[in-house]
Amino acid sequence: MANIYFVGLGPSKMFLTKASIEAMRNADLIMLDKYTSITCDLTAEALTEITGRPVILADRNLLENRQREIIKHLDEGRNVAVVTVGDPMIATTHVSLAIEARKKGHDLKVIPGISVHCYVISKSMLSSYKFGRSVTVTFPVLGKLDPTPYRVIKANREQGLHTILYLDLKEDAVMTAEVALNYLLQLEKEIGEGVLTHEDWIVVGERLGCPDERVRAMKIKAAKMEKFGEPPHIIIVPSRNLYEMEVEALKCLV
Numbered sequence: 001m002a003n004i005y006f007v008g009l010g011p012s013k014m015f016l017t018k019a020s021i022e023a024m025r026n027a028d029l030i031m032l033d034k035y036t037s038i039t040c041d042l043t044a045e046a047l048t049e050i051t052g053r054p055v056i057l058a059d060r061n062l063l064e065n066r067q068r069e070i071i072k073h074l075d076e077g078r079n080v081a082v083v084t085v086g087d088p089m090i091a092t093t094h095v096s097l098a099i100e101a102r103k104k105g106h107d108l109k110v111i112p113g114i115s116v117h118c119y120v121i122s123k124s125m126l127s128s129y130k131f132g133r134s135v136t137v138t139f140p141v142l143g144k145l146d147p148t149p150y151r152v153i154k155a156n157r158e159q160g161l162h163t164i165l166y167l168d169l170k171e172d173a174v175m176t177a178e179v180a181l182n183y184l185l186q187l188e189k190e191i192g193e194g195v196l197t198h199e200d201w202i203v204v205g206e207r208l209g210c211p212d213e214r215v216r217a218m219k220i221k222a223a224k225m226e227k228f229g230e231p232p233h234i235i236i237v238p239s240r241n242l243y244e245m246e247v248e249a250l251k252c253l254v
C-alpha cells in the first residue's frame with residue numbers, strides 16, 4: 001500500500017504552497033504533468049531543487065493510457081506525486097488515475113493549488129457568482145472549427161453568466177489570444193447569432209503568475225488590433241448584464 005498525491009503547484013514557483021512542497025517531499029517519485037498547462041518557471045529541475053526528489057516529465061500517454069506503470073510503482077511501495085501546474089483536479093484529466101489507484105487500495109491525497117480558473121476570476125474582479133460553464137477553444141480539425149465555445153458563450157449569456165475560455169494546448173502548438181479571437185469571430189460569421197460583437201468586452205490574461213503577467217479588459221474591436229505577449233493566455237467573455245460595480249472594475253483593467 002502506498003500514497004498517491006495529486007499536487008497543485010499554482011501558476012508559478014512563487015505560488016507553491018507549504019502543503020504542496022511537503023507532499024512532494026513525501027513522495028519517492030514526482031511526475032510532472034507537462035500537457036495540461038504551461039508555466040514560466042515550474043520546470044522539473046526547479047522542482048528537484050526545491051524537493052530533493054527525482055522528477056520525471058509525464059505526457060498524456062503516460063498519465064492517461066499507461067496508468068498501469070504508475071500503479072506498479074504504488075504496488076511496489078513507492079509513493080508517487082503527480083504534480084500539475086494550477087490545480088490537479090480543475091480542467092485536467094487526472095480523476096481516472098485517482099480512482100484506479102484508490103480501487104487498488106492505495107491512499108489518495110489531493111493537494112489543491114491555485115488554479116488559473118480562480119486566479120483569472122480574482123484578477124478580473126468580476127462577480128464570482130456569475131461564472132457559467134467554462135470551455136476550451138480548440139484548433140480546427142481538418143479545417144473545421146468546433147462551434148462548442150460559441151454555443152457555451154451563448155448559453156451562458158442567456159443566463160447572464162460570464163464565460164472562461166481556456167485556449168488549446170498541443171505538443172507542438174499553443175493557442176494565443178489573437179488566434180482564439182479570430183476563431184471566435186469566424187464562428188460568429190458562420191453561425192451569425194450575434195453572440196460576439198465588436199462592442200463586447202473581453203478580459204485577456206497573459207502569463208498569469210509570472211513577472212510579465214498582464215490582465216487587461218478591452219472591447220473586441222480593440223483586441224483585434226492588439227499584439228499579445230508570449231502565451232499562455234486565457235480569455236473571459238463577460239455577460240452583457242454587468243453590475244455597475246463590475247463595469248467600474250473592468251475600467252480598472254483598461
Ligand SMILES: C[S@@+](CC[C@H](N)C(=O)[O-])C[C@H]1O[C@@H](n2cnc3c(N)ncnc32)[C@H](O)[C@@H]1O
Pocket residue numbers: 011036037038039084085086087088089090091092114115116117165166167168169205206207208209232233234
Ligand atoms: C486546461 S487549463 C489547465 C488548468 C489547470 N489544471 C489549472 O487548474 O490551472 C490550461 C489552459 O489554461 C490557460 N492557462 C494556464 N495557465 C495560464 C497562465 N499562467 N496564464 C494564462 N493562461 C493560462 C491556458 O489557456 C491553458 O491552455
